[in-house]
Amino acid sequence: MTKWFKLAVIFAGVALSTGVASAQSVFATLTGIVSDPAQAVVPNAKITLKNASSGDIRTTVSNSDGYFTFAAVPVGTYEATVEAAGFQTYVLSGLGFTGADKRNLDIVLKVGSTSERVEVTGAADLISPVDSGEKSAVLTTKQLQDFSVVGRSAAEFIKILPGFAISNTGTENRANFTGETIRHQRQR
Helix, strand or coil, X not given: CHHHHHHHHHHHHHHHHHHHHHHHCCEEEEEEEEECCCCCECCCCEEEEEECCCCCEEXXXXXXXXXXXXXXXXXXXXXXXXXXXXXXXXXXEEEEECCCXXXXXXXXXXXXCCCXXXXXXXXXXXXXXXXXXXXXXXXXXXXXXXXXXXXXXXXXXXXXXXXXXXXXCCCCCCECCCCCCXXXXXXX
């Protein structure tokens, strides 16, 4: 009987140690691959795991092979949501985990409808240098067309630039320009 007693003790010890080892883990693991209907992987898909009772949210992104993982997931019931550009959102509710669970969830996303995308861009009209005290501006063709100038000569445009004044007018900002155009002649 001692043989049977020893065998029973060993069997009980193995059974108890297996039960204790699995009961010590209170976390689960969820892994999976995100793919499309043609079984091609979907990289950069956003996967969200939301705990139904606590509202705790975990997120990850699928890698270049479409693979994702959530480690150390507390025991509970979860909702999994998968989103990717060009695909319909995938939602799986009632996903329950117990201690030491290791689940694999392969997700096939359905192709979504294209949505209208509006992109707004801006451009700087005037860029002022910050390393100079110079204040200058460039007139656009539209601005030049909008000016009402007698004769439409370049000399008339110079007169209307900010900070310009014709000499002998009594202002402090003086220039020696009378409005005539200077022409260079070639010497032969």
